[in-house]
Amino acid sequence: MSRADDENDGQATERVVIRDRRKIDVKGKDTTVTKEAEESQETRGGAHRAAEEPEDETIPTPGLGAELEALRTELEERTRDLQRVTAEYANYRKRVDRDRSAAAEQTTGAVLTALLPVLDDIDRAREHGDLVGPFAAVAESLGAVVGKLGLVAFGEKGDPFDPTRHEAVAHLTSADVTEPSCVEVMRRGYTLGERLLRPAMVAVADPE
Template identity: 50%
Template structure:
């Protein structure tokens, strides 16, 4: 039987010996060096610019959404406060006649005993809810918070002045529940003052 020549390819399985130690010499075999991976090619300048532009757009969108959400929260909080003030104002508005009765009783020294305790407790409670009483004798007349029920002229004033408080006003926050009803005096008319002077001269 003839042996195949060394130049001829052998048929059958090919076995590669990958043992680190040579069984014949007992020496450690040198490992074949793997080729170093080639560095990845640098990104194209156009692709990098496009990526940066898209990132800037997403950042701007996020900032816009954050601003819209902040404005939404402020609007909701403002509406919530307005609804609360309106509800509280409606309840307090129904109590104003009772507060007027308590005030008149105090002016006539009739706020005594248990009635005094109840009246003061009620005034304290509505004060905690933000109800503020206004309107004092001698303050300048302001048509935005005063309602003039009586009018006269006086030489003792230099501008329209509240000379008497017929009914106090009440507000809650910036909302006027009821204007103060007052008697207003204006400076004496020049003609009246002149006539008075002429009469005195005669």
């Protein structure tokens, strides 16, 4: 074989290799498939296979509904327990506050009740005109203090007689009144808030 034949064989071999890469179909047409086209086909093929494959179905767990219902029932019970405890605590706080206020008022009332004879002496001194000088200043200061503590005096001449607030030590008739009235006050009464510390001592006149 000559050198020319060898060259021709090499070229023929090279052409065959090249044409094999280009994938010649049976009719001799060039059907070169690029890398991008192959990847696109593979992607479409994978998507098609994925579409054909059935999705996993969710299999219901036996007894799950009953467990959820039990949890819901327990939650409702705990909620009711919490509401009941909250209401009981609120009532407890109210009761404690009420008892504390009552205890403070009772203590204050006891102190003020002990001071009532002193206030009676001051009233008698005022009626006789003896409330002058430093004694008058002390009396005013004491009156201001007991007033801040809630002590209120009552019992004036001409007030309608109230057996729940007045202690009648004398009775008479008078044409000047249309109902039982206090015509004389021997000793004033005192209240602390809604509590009666001492009734007023009065003389009562009934209509004729």
